[in-house]
Amino acid sequence: MELTHTLRSLMRVRLSKFAAVVLGMTILVAVLAPWLAPHDPIKSKPWDSLHPPSGQYWLGADRLGRDQLSRLIYGARVSLVIGIGGVGIAIGLGMFIGVTAGWYGGMWDELLMRVMDGLSAFPGLLLALSLVAITGGTMVNIIVVVGIVGTPWVARITRSQVLSLREREFIVAVRGLGARPTRIMLRHLLPNCLAPIIVQASLSIAAAILLEAGLSFLGVGVKPPTPTWGGMLRHAFETVAQAPWLTVSPGVVIFLVVLAFNFFGDALRDVLDPKLRGTR
Amino acid sequence: MQRYLVRRFLNMIPTLLLVSLGVFALVRWLPSDPARLLAGVDESGAIDPVLYAKIKHDLGLDQPVLVQYGAWLAKVVRGHWGKSYLSGMEVFPQIMYRLHFTVQLALTAWVFGLLLGIPLGTVSAVRRNSPIDIAVTAFAISGIAIPHFWLGMMLIVVFAVWLGWLPYGGFDASLFAAPGLWIKQMLLPTFVLGTGLAAILMRQTRAALLEVFREPYILTARSKGLQEKRVIWTHAMKNSLLPVVTIASLQFGTLIGGTVVTETVFTLPGLGKFIVDAVLRRDYLVVQMGLLVLTVGVMLSNFAADVIYTYLDPRIRYD
Numbered sequence: 001m002e003l004t005h006t007l008r009s010l011m012r013v014r015l016s017k018f019a020a021v022v023l024g025m026t027i028l029v030a031v032l033a034p035w036l037a038p039h040d041p042i043k044s045k046p047w048d049s050l051h052p053p054s055g056q057y058w059l060g061a062d063r064l065g066r067d068q069l070s071r072l073i074y075g076a077r078v079s080l081v082i083g084i085g086g087v088g089i090a091i092g093l094g095m096f097i098g099v100t101a102g103w104y105g106g107m108w109d110e111l112l113m114r115v116m117d118g119l120s121a122f123p124g125l126l127l128a129l130s131l132v133a134i135t136g137g138t139m140v141n142i143i144v145v146v147g148i149v150g151t152p153w154v155a156r157i158t159r160s161q162v163l164s165l166r167e168r169e170f171i172v173a174v175r176g177l178g179a180r181p182t183r184i185m186l187r188h189l190l191p192n193c194l195a196p197i198i199v200q201a202s203l204s205i206a207a208a209i210l211l212e213a214g215l216s217f218l219g220v221g222v223k224p225p226t227p228t229w230g231g232m233l234r235h236a237f238e239t240v241a242q243a244p245w246l247t248v249s250p251g252v253v254i255f256l257v258v259l260a261f262n263f264f265g266d267a268l269r270d271v272l273d274p275k276l277r278g279t280r
Numbered sequence: 281m282q283r284y285l286v287r288r289f290l291n292m293i294p295t296l297l298l299v300s301l302g303v304f305a306l307v308r309w310l311p312s313d314p315a316r317l318l319a320g321v322d323e324s325g326a327i328d329p330v331l332y333a334k335i336k337h338d339l340g341l342d343q344p345v346l347v348q349y350g351a352w353l354a355k356v357v358r359g360h361w362g363k364s365y366l367s368g369m370e371v372f373p374q375i376m377y378r379l380h381f382t383v384q385l386a387l388t389a390w391v392f393g394l395l396l397g398i399p400l401g402t403v404s405a406v407r408r409n410s411p412i413d414i415a416v417t418a419f420a421i422s423g424i425a426i427p428h429f430w431l432g433m434m435l436i437v438v439f440a441v442w443l444g445w446l447p448y449g450g451f452d453a454s455l456f457a458a459p460g461l462w463i464k465q466m467l468l469p470t471f472v473l474g475t476g477l478a479a480i481l482m483r484q485t486r487a488a489l490l491e492v493f494r495e496p497y498i499l500t501a502r503s504k505g506l507q508e509k510r511v512i513w514t515h516a517m518k519n520s521l522l523p524v525v526t527i528a529s530l531q532f533g534t535l536i537g538g539t540v541v542t543e544t545v546f547t548l549p550g551l552g553k554f555i556v557d558a559v560l561r562r563d564y565l566v567v568q569m570g571l572l573v574l575t576v577g578v579m580l581s582n583f584a585a586d587v588i589y590t591y592l593d594p595r596i597r598y599d
Contacts, residue, residue: 118298121575121582123537126555130567133559134309210427214541217429218556230427237433237545244437251430259425 016267022260030076039067041074042225050243059249062232063239071227072249078228079257082143083208087201089147094154095197099185101155102162112155120152125214132220139222142215146208157200161193195272202265206258213254229254288586292579299575300356304349307568315341317365356572366563374566375551375573381451382550383577385542386535388470393477394528400478401485401524406512408490416482423479432472432545439468449546473542477531484527488520495519522593529585533578 029036038058045065053060059068097116101109119127128145135141165171166189174184215221216230217237224231229250236246315336319327336342340351355361361371404416439446446464453461492498493516501511540552547553551570558566 114294114298117295118302121295121299121579122302122571123534123540123552123574123578125540126537126552126571126574129540129556129559130306130571133562133567134306206425213427214429217427217541218544219560233427233430233433237429240433240437241441244441247430247433247437251427251434254427254430255422255425258427259421262421262425 015263019260019264019267022256023264026076026080026257026260029073030080033073033077037067037070037073039070041066041070041227050239050246052243053245060243060245062235062246063243068232068246068249071232072229072253075227075229075232075250076253076257078139078222078226079209079212079254081139082146082212082222083205083261085143086146086208086212087150087204089144090150090154090204091197091201093147094151095158095190095193097151097155098158099162099189099193102159103166103181103185103189109159113159116152116155119148124149125211125218128211128215129218129220132215137215137220137223139226142212142222146211149211150204150208153200153204154197157196158193161196162189165189165192199265199269199272202261202268206261206265209254209258209261284590285587289583292583295579296576299579300353300572301349303568303572303575304352306571307564308345315339356569361569362565364558364563364566366561371566371569374554375569378549378551378554379573379577381548382536382539382543382552382574385466385469385473385539385548385550386532388466389473389477389535390528390532392470392474393481393531396474397478397481397528398485398521398524401482402489402512402517404482405486405489405493413486417486420479420482420486423475423482426475428472428476429541429545431475432468432542435468435472436545449548451546451548469542469546469548472545473535473539476538477528477535480531481524481528484524485520488523489516492516492520522589525592526585526589529588530582533581533585536577536581537574 043066045061048057048061048065049063051057051061051065057067057069059072061067062071097112101112128149131145131148132142135145171184171188174188179187212221212228213230213233216228217234219234221230222228232250233247233254236243236250240247315332316327318335318339319332333342340348343351359372361375363370364374400416400419404413404420407413436448440448446468451465453465455462489512498511498516501515502508506515538552539550540556542548543550543553544556551574555567555570555574558564558570
């Protein structure tokens with residue numbers, strides 16, 4: 001019932017319609033990639049190297065003669081899986097840390113928050129770059145690294161929510177009834193922390209997609225020949241003087257998807273916290 | 281206030297220790313073994329075990345990990361950062377040289393972000409829902425969503441490849457010896473790095489001003505018949521700028537840590553690019569010290585932001 005209400009309210013926010021269309025199309029393209037891609041995204045055709053946009057290659061071909069459009073379509077899979085998977089890990093880890101730190105307090109809280117402070121003091125991209133360089137550029141490693149980099153934010157938001165919730169009457173009442181801490185945390189605290197986390201999740205997916213693109217651009221992302229949007233930009237940059245058109249499409253796609261996730265997050269914030277409507 | 285600031289500064293020490301432990305552990309997890317790297321291999325591909333054991337002993341790698349950490353930390357504090365395993369050069373002067381450029385770039389981008397973000401945010405709030413507001417908001421949202429390395433590339437395509445007005449990248453100018461060249465070389469990187477900050481500040485200024493416009497004292501000022509200009513500049517701006525100044529100071533740390541992509545796109549001699557190159561070459565001592573320096577830089581600028589915030593708002597008393 002509440003979910004239906006939230007969805008209805010969301011669709012009334014104009015920008016979220018744009019976000020829904022862009023994100024819906026991206027997910028559809030990622031799922032249907034094998035049927036939508038006009039060419040093999042991995043097979044090299046050196047004779048078509050740096051082919052300009054034409055009827056055969058709508059967005060041109062890269063240095064190895066691979067179709068840019070097909071690589072763009074398959075690249076959606078990598079970006080979405082890393083974005084959503086990484087943020088999923090950040091939410092799982094961050095909520096566990098935030099809820100236990102806020103609930104137990106004392107030394108445990110101090111220790112966890114200092115670790116979170118330490119983690120968030122590292123510049124995100126450089127930390128991710130070093131961790132991926134150490135663990136290797138597999139999809140799973142990158143998802144975990146993106147999750148680790150995003151964890152402190154979720155932990156902080158959850159902890160601050162728990163600190164205010166633990167003094168509320170319903171929590172005091174549940175405690176008085178003798179509920180165990182695990183039950184209080186799982187049944188009463190976590191569900192009440194979800195709203196700001198959901199808003200943050202949408203914004204974090206956008207940041208995770210940019211992070212993955214940045215890693216691929218710097219040469220430590222998912223290993224070639226797997227097509228990624230950031231990797232495509234890296235290759236396009238190497239041939240920017242001969243084939244500048246190759247730089248356009250991956251950048252536009254990253255921009256639109258990140259923009260859509262940002263709009264979606266903003267719209268969610270408006271719906272879940274009407275006080276802020278129109279001020280951001 | 282002083283007590284709070286001293287406490288806040290002391291609070292940084294455990295975080296700093298954790299960060300140093302983090303970068304130390306990072307290098308210990310690496311698949312590459314510096315002793316093996318230095319010992320080299322003979323024609324048959326084997327390593328001389330006596331030489332390997334000696335190098336390991338000399339580097340202190342045969343000690344327990346905690347002893348190694350303590351010894352490493354003591355050396356770091358005294359400025360003995362060691363030599364790169366690959367180039368054989370001292371790490372400390374190399375990092376300081378590059379840090380100098382990174383701070384320079386972060387500063388120019390910060391000033392650019394402030395000069396663009398705050399006025400545009402103000403105009404946007406004052407003319408709420410007008411075409412100017414919509415244009416500024418669209419610019420702000422785009423500035424946050426745009427991948428900076430892509431923006432850099434597009435600017436290179438337009439201004440260096442097509443128009444030929446500005447260089448592709450690189451940096452060898454001095455602000456005082458050749459100011460014209462310095463501006464030419466810094467223009468695009470500053471724009472790319474500063475756009476994100478400008479976008480954040482625009483949104484913050486707009487949000488803060490709109491919030492203040494709803495306050496009763498603004499209504500009172502308007503009911504008294506004050507000119508709108510005076511209401512905005514004397515009454516609204518002063519109170520709405522506090523969160524904006526705080527975010528602007530916090531963002532300086534983010535800029536120092538976030539120059540890596542801009543420096544890579546424009547091949548600039550900054551610390552971010554130096555670390556990326558070291559990661560790709562697996563020169564881990566450089567990675568370790570570079571990360572530590574940037575992280576400490578971010579922490580110190582966050583501390584400075586706290587000092588500014590506490591100073592600006594006399595209502596804030598943390599103790």
